[in-house]
Amino acid sequence: MSKKSVRDVEVAGKRVFVRVDFNVPVENGQITDDTRIRETLPTIKYLVEQGAKVILAAHFGRPNGQVVEELRLTPVAVKLAELLGQNVFKADQSVGEIVKAQVDALENGDVLLLENVRFNEGEEKNDPELAKAFADLADLFVNDAFGAAHRAHASTSGIAAYIPAVSGLLMEKELDVLGKALNNPERPFTAIVGGSKVKDKIAVIENLLNIADNVLIGGGLSYTFLKAQGYEIGKSLLDNSKLDLALSFIAKAKEKGVNFLLPVDIVVTDKFSADANTQVVDIDSIPADWEGIDIGPKTRALYADVIAKSKLVVWNGPMGVFEIEPFSHGTRAVAEACAKTEGYTVIGGGDSAAATEKFHLAEQMNHMSTGGGASLEFMEGKALPGVVALNDK
Ligand SMILES: Nc1ncnc2c1ncn2[C@@H]1O[C@H](COP(=O)(O)OP(=O)(O)O)[C@@H](O)[C@H]1O
Numbered sequence: 001m002s003k004k005s006v007r008d009v010e011v012a013g014k015r016v017f018v019r020v021d022f023n024v025p026v027e028n029g030q031i032t033d034d035t036r037i038r039e040t041l042p043t044i045k046y047l048v049e050q051g052a053k054v055i056l057a058a059h060f061g062r063p064n065g066q067v068v069e070e071l072r073l074t075p076v077a078v079k080l081a082e083l084l085g086q087n088v089f090k091a092d093q094s095v096g097e098i099v100k101a102q103v104d105a106l107e108n109g110d111v112l113l114l115e116n117v118r119f120n121e122g123e124e125k126n127d128p129e130l131a132k133a134f135a136d137l138a139d140l141f142v143n144d145a146f147g148a149a150h151r152a153h154a155s156t157s158g159i160a161a162y163i164p165a166v167s168g169l170l171m172e173k174e175l176d177v178l179g180k181a182l183n184n185p186e187r188p189f190t191a192i193v194g195g196s197k198v199k200d201k202i203a204v205i206e207n208l209l210n211i212a213d214n215v216l217i218g219g220g221l222s223y224t225f226l227k228a229q230g231y232e233i234g235k236s237l238l239d240n241s242k243l244d245l246a247l248s249f250i251a252k253a254k255e256k257g258v259n260f261l262l263p264v265d266i267v268v269t270d271k272f273s274a275d276a277n278t279q280v281v282d283i284d285s286i287p288a289d290w291e292g293i294d295i296g297p298k299t300r301a302l303y304a305d306v307i308a309k310s311k312l313v314v315w316n317g318p319m320g321v322f323e324i325e326p327f328s329h330g331t332r333a334v335a336e337a338c339a340k341t342e343g344y345t346v347i348g349g350g351d352s353a354a355a356t357e358k359f360h361l362a363e364q365m366n367h368m369s370t371g372g373g374a375s376l377e378f379m380e381g382k383a384l385p386g387v388v389a390l391n392d393k
């Protein structure tokens with residue numbers, strides 16, 4: 001069922017509690033990637049232009065209900081003010097009398113950023129009292145935090161029990177793009193799954209077999225599938241508990257007529273560093289003491305060809321250890337093929353997005369999702385608590 005959007009309600013003069021995902025990477029106090037902040041600007045600007053009083057709430061890291069000085073949102077407030085081109089007030093807490101007074105002092109069109117909501121013990125527990133305290137600050141709840149929509153927390157879900165709750169423009173865009181991709185896909189639809197989180201991604205692959213025409217497997221995931229088929233995989237990443245499941249997926253793909261591709265050759269290494277010895281081997285010749293670290297050139301060409309012929313490509317998880325240059329060629333080849341294809345490309349997952357940025361190809365993708373875990377859970381077909389909580393249209 002579709003959810004009400006911020007465009008469907010009156011916001012002028014209202015106090016609007018906007019949950020955003022400002023969980024950005026920071027090194028030495030500097031924000032190294034401000035994508036998540038930039039992506040919320042349309043919602044914030046819309047509310048400012050409509051004359052709402054904008055109260056922004058966000059989490060940052062995992063402080064576990066304690067105040068952690070390094071996890072304050074102060075650098076985010078500075079960056080947001082710069083990107084927004086207007087003053088951003090910053091609160092040192094996210095609930096309480098001082099915050100109430102700061103909210104009362106807001107004029108129409110003002111923006112106030114609350115402190116890290118996870119400094120409160122009740123946030124991750126979805127404590128109703130905390131949710132009510134957030135709700136008491138505002139007349140309307142707008143959830144624009146797609147990246148945290150898979151969390152049932154006080155500021156993402158609980159608050160919606162007390163005041164009208166609608167989606168923000170980024171949330172709407174993410175759900176629209178990912179929803180279209182999965183519910184009514186343009187074909188051929190190719191899903192590419194890589195990375196190292198075998199347990200997390202196995203469930204996604206199962207759902208993808210129901211909807212995709214081609215499923216391309218790469219990265220650390222591949223070896224559990226190769227081992228299940230009887231290949232020796234040396235010291236490569238393996239989840240022994242998923243061998244039967246991996247085999248059942250190969251059988252399911254055959255039954256459903258899905259083109260399920262695994263690497264045919266791989267780059268192996270004798271150690272996990274840039275100065276390691278490497279060689280390219282076919283999958284039936286992986287040396288016992290070596291580790292598979294990237295897809296090989298034949299696989300790159302095979303995958304690039306499938307991607308070139310696709311109308312829709314959804315990619316989640318790198319093809320190899322792209323952080324180390326000699327092992328980055330497979331991930332680069334897939335990113336380049338996605339950049340080149342005329343099909344619609346959706347990149348989800350923190351590391352695939354980081355790789356795409358690193359290769360300077362992000363601009364050439366159609367949609368870079370702000371959600372890692374959230375886009376995965378969405379693709380698994382799971383309901384996202386931060387969305388479920390919103391009012392129906
Ligand atoms: N063959 C491999 N062996 C070990 N690790 C791998 C391999 N291929 C990719 N990786 C690692 O997987 C990590 C990303 O995995 P994951 O978190 O599942 O992806 P994402 O964040 O895109 O969802 C990267 O840090 C990458 O180095």
Ligand SMILES: O=C(OP(=O)(O)O)[C@H](O)COP(=O)(O)O
Binds near residue numbers: 372
């Ligand atoms: O960065 C996030 O998740 P992601 O790395 O899966 O995209 C979100 O902000 C959620 O954070 P959390 O995983 O600490 O709940």
